[in-house]
Structure formats: structure tokens, C-alpha cells
Amino acid sequence: MTAQLTSGTAACPGCIAAPVEPARPVPEDVQIALSLPGIHCSACIATVERELSAHPGVDDARVNLTLKRAMVKAKPDLQAADLIPVLERVGFEAHELDPSALSATQANKAGRDLLMRLAVAGFASMNVMLLSVSVWSGATDATRDMFHWISAAIALPAIAFSAQPFFANAWSALRVGRLNMDVPIVLAILLALTTSLWETALSGEHAYFDAALTLTFFLLAGRYLDYRTRAAARSAAEELTALEVPRAIRQVDGVEEEVAVATLNVGDLILVRPGGRMPVDGEIVSGRSELDRSLLTGETLPVFAEAGLTVSAGEVNLTGPLTIRATAVGEDTSLHRMADLVAIAESGRSRYTSLADKAAKLYAPGVHILSALSFLGWYIYSGDIRTALNIAAAVLIITCPCALGLAVPAVTTAASGRLFRKGMLIKHATALERLAEVDTVVFDKTGTLTSGAPELTNLADHAAADLKMALALAQVSSHPLSVALTKAVRLAGVTPTSLQDVVEVPGYGTQGTCDGKQVRLGRAEWTGGRAGDQTAAWLSIEGRAPVAFLFSDSLRPGAAESVQAFRDAGKEAILISGDTQGAVRALAQKLGIENWVAQALPQDKAARVQDLRDQGRHVLMVGDGLNDTAALAAAHVSISPASALDAARVASDIVLLGNDLSPIADACDTAVKATRRIRENFRIATVYNIVAVPLAVVGLATPLIAALAMSTSSITVSLNALRLR
């Protein structure tokens, strides 16, 4: 956006006159794009722009509220990771986007092209309508003929330009011997123009130039709305690939360099810092740490990692830095191979026919037959080809699907706009229709119902001295369990004991000495504890039995509410997770979900969803991990949070931008309403046709009646859609 703005302003004379900076080899400013799912008002815009601009190194920051994004122009050494905390401090959730992936959306030539055609059709139809009104209100003879000729002079070039998308679509359908919605449209436009020209040449009374133009205008409006929703969907997909910013640190001869993941090769040494995600499949060469595999398998328990262990792309390194040697990169990684499962499952979904397709299938042949019949009937009855052609044109114009063309796009635009304001992106065109049919909701656990961040559960079981000791050890580490422990214990008002020689041992935990005794906080094997199936950190003090600090995953905000809302709406909620029995049971009980499955493999998840489908249920799958992808694709409709892995987001129809889960239940509600509006719109359009078509067939339709029928039906349909907002 900003890049285009600059090129746009450069054309303004004032800027050309301004002294141009002599070209010098300054490092160019970088573009940073941030997704801000939480912004919604002018105060948000002002705060975000002020905070960003105040940050050193930022040259310019501009918020786009429609796309809920901020574009930042900054000095090259500034990273998005520096800006995110700035925004989080003032209360805005922010995610980094890859600006190179976003540029495609900004250069949306197709959208601009459509808008331009829409504008030409709109302005031309206004002018022609002005002339037509004078004809309808009584202009006769030479005046009428002149008005008709001027109308023709405006309408012909305007239609030649603005109706091109319809011509192209109709031609491509006819060439392969099919009929689509555009064939009757093109036929109506061309027939209307031909008969009107003929009539005008013969000083006839009726000309349909205005009808042909308004028809084009309303249909283009529908197309444009449709394009806008689809552009939002496409930009969603881009935004999603953009969420995972593909950079990695490569070590070449001991020197570290930051490179794009796409440029990594097999055999490269890659450094993965604590908190970083494995960019490729590989083998650990050096370092010791713990790995979080929850996105891939759903397990919440971190896995111990040291040299020799095989790692897969997507796993998160928790404590110590790891150097890995790449064994598979890019498309060959296990992450990408999993995505193939999706392709198989996806083919099942394309069978769904949307309401619009169903309507078009009935509509196109019907209109042609009706028009042909009235032509034949009038030709046989009157023997005059001119009258017969005029009536056939009137039938085509009046039945033309203005309202039908607007019925679906107007509703989906209103509905997706409403959901976008709540933080949901609709990626698939028919997602709303499918969402409206849902009767069973399948949830994944880790990362979906839970936030993936641990929470201390047995604070009260520990003696105050132990808590002080644990806090002293935990506060020096950035391991997620230590962070959670520190937070919980601090909140309880505990102050740390002073310890000597505190060190973090990557992969194991933290240790120190207190009064000459060694104390350790960390993994069970290291501290002498007993590993159970619940996430735990053990505190051992020399000469005493170790004690366990137990953790469970904290609930995502809105999880309980949305499960409750689904139950209230009479939909069944099911929990399927790859995690251990104990953890899944605890969560199911907490949320009141009766039907749950633990330790499910990715295939099991997909098979379960398929089973439900075979029982005739319409399944909504909500999941985020790689292990959910196949299930997401197999489900009738699917939702994933923005924190999900690429593959999962690609497989799902709707993406949740914020952290809160509660919009999901709301989305179902909106979808049901939207589908109802679409059906209503079809009914409204049909009623207009039922009234107007007989008039056209018996030859009573004048251009005035055609214009009235067309405009009122299109406007009623759009207004009906707006009720959804």
C-alpha cells in the first residue's frame, strides 16, 4: 500500500518540484507488516500509530483498519520482534506478517479493473437514464430519435468496455459447450443493444439502452462484492503463510548469518535459539535442550533433546541453543509431507454445491427456453420478426439475473464483514453455507482449547520454604514451566531465597546451592523424581525426597464459553487429542465434554471425523496442529486459530485471528442467518420474475417497466443482505 502511495504521489507536481535527494548508497528502509486482530476504532489507530512512530528506528507507521494491519517503514536493523512488545504493552495483540507475501494483495489489479468497469457502467447508465426519463415522460419524434442516438453513442462503447468480463466468461463456457450464468447475461445485453439500434434506426418507440447499461452495472456490482470477499479470503491465505516468517540462522565456518528458510540446503548447519522453531528436518549436532512437539503430535510434555536426536520441522526448541544439520528442506520436510494428507481429504469437499450454483443450474436453461418460446410464439402469431425479437429481448432483460447476481455476494460480504470485525477470516467461498449446517463440533486440545501455555496446579501443596527455593531457581530460566512457576509463586506473594552458584543446565533444569546443599529444579530423571503422565517440574534438595510441581495447560480465553454455547445450541461437542489420557480427561471434565478420545494419531482423528460424516453428521473441526490437518480437511467445515501451523491453516476454511475462541459459536449463528438471507433473496428475485415475466411475454413490458423491475429487485435484495450487519 505504502509503496504504491509513494509512486502515486510522485506524479503530483508539488513532489516533482521538491528537491530530489541525490542518490547515495544508503541502506534502504525495510517494510514491516503487522497483523493487529484487536484494533477496532479511531483511538486504536491513533495509539498504535503513535506508539510505533515513537519507537526508535521507525520512520513511518500507518494502520489499515479495514485489513486490521499496520505497515511500518523502518531502518533496516529494526525487526518486527522489536515492535510487537511495544504494541503488547499498550494492549494490542500483534503478529508479524511477511510483507513480500502481502504485496500480491496490494497490487490487486483485478479488483481495480472491476471497479473501473463498474464506474464506467455506473456513469454511463446515469447519463442514459437521464435521457430515457425524458423519453418516458413524453419526448416524441425527432427529439426522441436524437435522445436514442445519443444513448446509443454512450451505451455502445461503455458496454464494450465494462461488460468484457461477462463476454469473456460466456465465451469460455460456450467454447467447451457448457452454459453458465454469463451466457443469458451476454445474450440479453447483445440482444437488447441490437433490437434497440434497429428500433432507433426505424424511429421506433422503445429502446433498451438504459436497461442494458443498468443490467451491466448491477451485475458488475455483484461481481465486485464477490471479488472483494474472495480477495479477503485470498489475502487471508497470504496473511497466513505470512504469519510464519521464514528466517533461520545458518552457520558457515563458525560465522552466523540470518537467511531465508527457502535458501537452506541439505547439510547446512543451523542454529536454533531457545524459543525458535525448527525450520527444517535434521539431526542435532550439538547442544542440549528440550523440545516442544505439541504442534505436531498434541503432546504437551516436552521431550529431552541432545546430540544425535532427529528433529522435524515445526518443533519448538525450549531451553538451550541447538545446532542442527539439515537432512530435509522445503517441500521434503515431514511438515510438508503431512500436507499431502490434506490434498487427499480435500478432494471430498469439492463435491459441495453452493446455493448459487444450484440456482444457476435451474436458471440459465429456463430463461433461454422461455425467451426462445416467446420469440417463436410471437413470430408465428404476428409474422413480424421485429416484434418477435423485441419481445424476446424484453423477456431476457426482465428475467436477467441482476438480483440473483447480487443475492449471494451481498449476503456473504455483509456476513464476512461482520465476522472479520470479530476477528475471523473466511477463506472459502462456501464456508458460511457449510458452517450453517453444522451439528457436531470436534475440538483438538493442545493449542486449540488450551493456549499451550502451562499453568501451575498444586501451589497449595507445597511448604513456603520449598516455594521460595523453587522461585529462586525458576526465575533465572526462560523455560515455559519455569516462567509459569515464577508467575504463580510471585502472585502468591512469595519472595525467593538467596542461592549461590545458580546455573541453568540446558535440557535438564536449573541448579544452585543453599547452605552448602545442592538444590535442583527440573526434569524427573535429573532430580530423582518419578516421571508421571502429567507435566511436572521436580524440586530436589540434597538429602530430601524431591517434590513435584504439577502443571496443566491453561484454557484459551473463550474456550469454556464456546463449548457451552455449542451445547446450548444443541450441537454435540467432541474432544479428540493426541495427548495423554489424564490430561485429556481433566480438560473434558472441566469443560463438561462427555465424548472424548485421547492419544489419537493423526490418522485416527481423520478416521473419527470421517466416521461421523458417514453417520450423516455435519462436522465442524477446530484444530491447530499438524496432527489435525487431515481431520480439518476431512470435516464438513473447519476452523483453525492464527497460531496454528501453516498446513493446518491451509486446510481450514475459517481462521481465527485473535486468541479468543468465543467468536466460533457466534460464527455458526451468523452463518445460519446468512444462509437464511440468501434463500430469502432468491425468493425475492423469483417473486419479481413471476410478476414481470408474464408482462414481458404478452408484450406489455416497456423499457420503463424493465428498469423498475430490475432496480427494485436489486435494491431489495441488497437491503435484505444489509440486515445482517
Add this chain to the structure above:
Amino acid sequence: MNVLAYLIPISLLLGGVGLGAFIYTVRTNQYDDPEGDARRILSDEWDDKPKQ
């Protein structure tokens, strides 16, 4: 009816001006953020002079 000789060209011209203005707004990306622009008019910042 002579008045038509003036009025028709004038109406066509005005229509053309409107179209030209619209094309200008499309080309300068003025429809990129309609919601944000609607809200920005409420902000007091840059009230005295435009942002450079």
C-alpha cells in the same frame, strides 16, 4: 428545444468529470482502507496541518 443543444453537452461533460474524478481516486488507492478513513476524521491529530 434549443436549450437541449447546451444541456446535453453540459450533462455529458459533468458526467465525464465525475467519472474522471472517480478514476483518479481509484488510481491513488483511496479505497484501500475505507473503514480506517471513516474513523480517522474523528482523530484530533494533524488537525492544524497535514502530516508530511
